[in-house]
Amino acid sequence: xxxxxxxxxxxxxxxxxxxxxxxxxxxxxxxxxxxxxxxxxxxxxxxxxxxxxxxxxxxxxxxxxxxxxxxxxxxxxxxxxxxxxxxxxxxxxxxxxxxxxxxxxxxxxxxxxxxxxxxxxxxxxxxxxxxxxxxxxxxxxxxxxxxxxxxxxxxxxxxxxxxxxxxxxxxxxxxxxxxxxxxxxxxxxxxxx
Amino acid sequence: xxxxxxxxxxxxxxxxxxxxxxxxxxxxxxxxxxxxxxxxxxxxxxxxxxxxxxxxxxxxxxxxxxxxxxxxxxxxxxxxxxxxxxxxxxxxxxxxxxxxxxxxxxxxxxxxxxxxxxxxxxxxxxxxxxxxxxxxxxxxxxxxxxxxxxxxxxxxxxxxxxxxxxxxxxxxxxxxxxxxxxxxxxxxxxxxxxxxxxxxxxxxxxxxxxxxxxxxxxxxxxxxxxxxxxxxxxxxxxxxxxxxxxxxxxxxxxxxxxxxxxxxxxxxxxxxxxxxxxxxxxxxxxxxxxxxxxxxxxxxxxxxxxxxxxxxxxxxxxxxxxxxxxxxxx
Numbered sequence: 001x002x003x004x005x006x007x008x009x010x011x012x013x014x015x016x017x018x019x020x021x022x023x024x025x026x027x028x029x030x031x032x033x034x035x036x037x038x039x040x041x042x043x044x045x046x047x048x049x050x051x052x053x054x055x056x057x058x059x060x061x062x063x064x065x066x067x068x069x070x071x072x073x074x075x076x077x078x079x080x081x082x083x084x085x086x087x088x089x090x091x092x093x094x095x096x097x098x099x100x101x102x103x104x105x106x107x108x109x110x111x112x113x114x115x116x117x118x119x120x121x122x123x124x125x126x127x128x129x130x131x132x133x134x135x136x137x138x139x140x141x142x143x144x145x146x147x148x149x150x151x152x153x154x155x156x157x158x159x160x161x162x163x164x165x166x167x168x169x170x171x172x173x174x175x176x177x178x179x180x181x182x183x184x185x186x187x188x189x190x191x192x193x
Numbered sequence: 194x195x196x197x198x199x200x201x202x203x204x205x206x207x208x209x210x211x212x213x214x215x216x217x218x219x220x221x222x223x224x225x226x227x228x229x230x231x232x233x234x235x236x237x238x239x240x241x242x243x244x245x246x247x248x249x250x251x252x253x254x255x256x257x258x259x260x261x262x263x264x265x266x267x268x269x270x271x272x273x274x275x276x277x278x279x280x281x282x283x284x285x286x287x288x289x290x291x292x293x294x295x296x297x298x299x300x301x302x303x304x305x306x307x308x309x310x311x312x313x314x315x316x317x318x319x320x321x322x323x324x325x326x327x328x329x330x331x332x333x334x335x336x337x338x339x340x341x342x343x344x345x346x347x348x349x350x351x352x353x354x355x356x357x358x359x360x361x362x363x364x365x366x367x368x369x370x371x372x373x374x375x376x377x378x379x380x381x382x383x384x385x386x387x388x389x390x391x392x393x394x395x396x397x398x399x400x401x402x403x404x405x406x407x408x409x410x411x412x413x414x415x416x417x418x419x420x421x422x423x424x425x426x427x428x429x430x431x432x433x434x435x436x437x438x439x440x441x442x443x444x445x446x447x448x449x450x451x452x453x454x455x456x457x458x459x460x461x462x463x464x465x466x467x468x469x470x471x472x473x474x475x476x477x478x479x480x481x482x483x484x485x486x487x488x489x490x491x492x493x494x495x496x497x498x499x500x501x502x503x504x505x506x507x508x509x510x511x512x513x514x515x516x517x518x519x520x521x522x523x
Contacts, residue, residue, distance in 0.1 A: 021264055028260040036259070037250065046251065050259075057263040058270055130242050148208070149243040155210050174204045181235055184242070 009073045017064050024064075028057050031074055034151065035081050041146035042085035042139075043092075044131050052088055056081040078151070078161045082143050089139045133183040141176040144169055196222070199229055207236045341462030341482075344517035348438040379506060430468050430511025431503070439514035440473060440500035448494035448518055454486040455522065463491040463518045471509035473500035481515060491518040 009030075015023035035056050040049035060067075060080050067076055134142055147158045155173075159166045199222045205211050206219045223229055433439045454460075464482035467475045475498050480488050495516055503512045 021267070024267075025260045025264050028263050029256075032256060032259050033250070053259065054263055054266050058266045061263075061267050062270065127242075145243075149240065155205070155208070170205050170210070173208075174201065177204055177236065177239060180239055180243075184239070 010069060013064065013067065013069070013073060016061070024061055027073070031077055032057075034074060035077055037150055038078060038081050038146065039085055041134075041150035042082070042142060043088060044135055048088060048092075052081065052084050055084050059084065075157065075161055078147075079163070082147070082161060086139050086143060089142075129184055130180070133180050136183060137176055137179055141172050141179065144172040145176040145180070148173055196226060196229070199223075199226070200232065203229065203232055204236065207233060207240075341464075341517070341519070344462075344519065348441065377506075428508060428510055430470075430513050431505060433512050433514035437503075437505075437512070440469065440503050440512050442498060443473065443501055444497070444499035446494050446497040448490045448520070450520060450522075451486055451490050454490075454520070457486065458522060459484065459486045460520050460522050461487065463487050463520065465491055465495050465516045465518065466513060467495055467498075467516045468511055468513045469500050469503070470511050471502055473502040475500070476511070484520070487518075487520050490520070494518065 009027070012023045012027050016027060032053065036049055036053040039052035039056070040046065043049055043052065056077060060077055063080070067073070134145070137145065143162060144158060147153045147161060148155075153161070155166050155169045158169045162169070164172075199219055202211060202215065202219060206216060211219070223233065431437055461484045462482065463480065463484050466479040466481050468477045470476045475496055478492055478495055480492070495518065498516075500512070503510050
């Protein structure tokens, strides 16, 4: 993030705190991609990611007074999003309706990302397998893996977002990778072949 | 660096999270270790497939709509909070106080006040034992007394017809006469009595005298008696032992049961050694068997009692005898 962005953020947050909804809307516009992507990585489906992204921003708006100035706003949002996602996953595990699995919503809202037909095919195939493997991961491991793989965060940032030590991030990431490798052994082998 | 360590750090190595020295060591290890190189390859494959697996993002229309939906969500959340409050409290006159600072101050204060009140209620009586009703403490010290033997039955009332002289019993009857010492006769020999009758009789009689004498009259007594008797002639009271029976009670005042003893449920027998004067009034007393709570009540009663005067050898005498006062709760 450029320093000017941070200054802009500070100004926008200050105005939003004063009750300026337009300022908050531009903050949402600025961070919606990242937060949506994170929620999507965590839950695997568009509807839930959409809900969670909205929920994250609404929660953040009402918690804006507790945001400490000078800290990283995106990291703060991420933390809210991860917590909301973990809560959502906990509830979903308890009352999981049949059929609500990733891939059941072959996005009407998704525009095709620029991929070659071969890549597209590969994406669909491995994507489904990876999604399934991710869903099978314990939510704590999934949070670490998603923040690392989707958000490309450094260990330290992940640690800050989740409020855990860096060493824990490393060991969780290792465990997540081993589990994924084990459950993807077949499909990964094929994609490499 | 050992193989296990390297395997543990391989993920961080792949992510470029290790410091230079560790990275160099792992580089070194990888050159010689085939399995680790394979692991590294698998890590790369996983990373690629993970990135590929991320579903395509929604289009521009979605990003345009999300902020406005968020804002309407915020508005809705606000409205729902407000409408809940409105409907819930619309009929209430109570104005909800949002002043959290006051609340934060009042709650601990009220806890402290409650604690102080409780401590006051518990601790002050513990510290201040003097004001406690003594009854309970006394009752704790008093074991229930063993039931005292019933007092000896009062001496059978003698018939009215029996003369006073009948009650006169020689006190020193058993004492031996000492030769050469003058001793007042205490027994009236029968045969002398006849002589006396002839001797005592006064020719012409005595003024105020009764012909034939008075039945039950007192030997040596003066007709009409002597008022107040003679000072200094009152002899020491006799002890009611042996033949001398305790005098008959003429006036009895019932003892008053002390309230504190009643509350403490103290009962029992108080034995008092009473001394009467020549008129049968109780003049002194001594507690022989004491029940602390009941003594005073017994004494107060006995003080007022009046006995039949004891006359020994024609002289009124005080008597020392024991009185048993029984206190019993109903």
